[in-house]
Amino acid sequence: MDEISDRAAITNFAHESEREFARFLDFYDIEWRYEPTCFPLERDDRGRVSLSFTPDFFLPQFNLYVELTTMKQSLVTKKNRKLRLLRQLYPEVKIKVFYGRDYRRLLFKFGQMSA
Amino acid sequence: MRDCLIEPTPESTASGPLLPEIDTIVLDPKTIQRRVRQLGSQISRDYRGQELTVVCILTGAFVFACDLLRSLRLRVLAEFIAISRYSRRPTGGAVKILKDLQSDISGRNVLIVEDIVDTGLTLNYLVRNLSVRNPASMAICALLDRPELRLADIPIRYTGFNVTSQFLIGYGLDFQGKYRNLPFIATMKRLS
Numbered sequence: 416m417d418e419i420s421d422r423a424a425i426t427n428f429a430h431e432s433e434r435e436f437a438r439f440l441d442f443y444d445i446e447w448r449y450e451p452t453c454f455p456l457e458r459d460d461r462g463r464v465s466l467s468f469t470p471d472f473f474l475p476q477f478n479l480y481v482e483l484t485t486m487k488q489s490l491v492t493k494k495n496r497k498l499r500l501l502r503q504l505y506p507e508v509k510i511k512v513f514y515g516r517d518y519r520r521l522l523f524k525f526g527q528m529s530a
Numbered sequence: 531m532r533d534c535l536i537e538p539t540p541e542s543t544a545s546g547p548l549l550p551e552i553d554t555i556v557l558d559p560k561t562i563q564r565r566v567r568q569l570g571s572q573i574s575r576d577y578r579g580q581e582l583t584v585v586c587i588l589t590g591a592f593v594f595a596c597d598l599l600r601s602l603r604l605r606v607l608a609e610f611i612a613i614s615r616y617s618r619r620p621t622g623g624a625v626k627i628l629k630d631l632q633s634d635i636s637g638r639n640v641l642i643v644e645d646i647v648d649t650g651l652t653l654n655y656l657v658r659n660l661s662v663r664n665p666a667s668m669a670i671c672a673l674l675d676r677p678e679l680r681l682a683d684i685p686i687r688y689t690g691f692n693v694t695s696q697f698l699i700g701y702g703l704d705f706q707g708k709y710r711n712l713p714f715i716a717t718m719k720r721l722s
Contacts, residue, residue, distance in 0.1 A: 439616055441624070442624060511681060513679070517678065517679060520695050
């Protein structure tokens, strides 16, 4: 395994699907950063951040954040609300969301898993 | 023309599948051939009076490229290129060219022909690789575009059809190397 792949191996990802995605990016020599930015979305009366969103990846080459959503539907709904807020508050931020079905089919194309 | 969305027609969905694993025919042969001819006409107009090097990305694009090439009314040089695909097996590695072009594309108009564009990372690599060879121009023609999966912002000048994220086979698209020979594009039962 080369140095690039090692980076995906040693990064402390929250989910294995994120590690696989990092390997996918490494293969195409796409620079990535894991959870580099936390976007405040809501604040309480004292101005403290009460809701935030941290996209999984940032791809500097494309100036693009990527969020992988492989979780169950109830949590997806919560995440979608955050995404709506993010797009309202930070319209200049480019973010791509891969939902579970899309992500599984993408990996399936490369022989990683069943769709 | 980028907004040619797939809308399965009653005749295409109702036609009896050749193989039991085929679920729905989303693009029948007539629809595909009509669109390929339209693309051929458009490309022929755009490059009128010029020579064109058509670079077919193996393996998936070879069926589309063959039909497209025959619809071009231009002086064309056909080229083929193959690049490695991402796979967990064997370990790691990086994308590389498995079969390179036979000719020098310096100063030539190049049209890259791809079967389907999803993340755009394959084309992103290829465009970067071919750009350093100093072509006079470079454009992309994709039979199918799946923009919802796009990561790399690759400009696709000619698009056959926009598709959703469903897994497709036929007309060059494969599942484990099979089904490329089908004259239509379809979904598979086990994947739906």
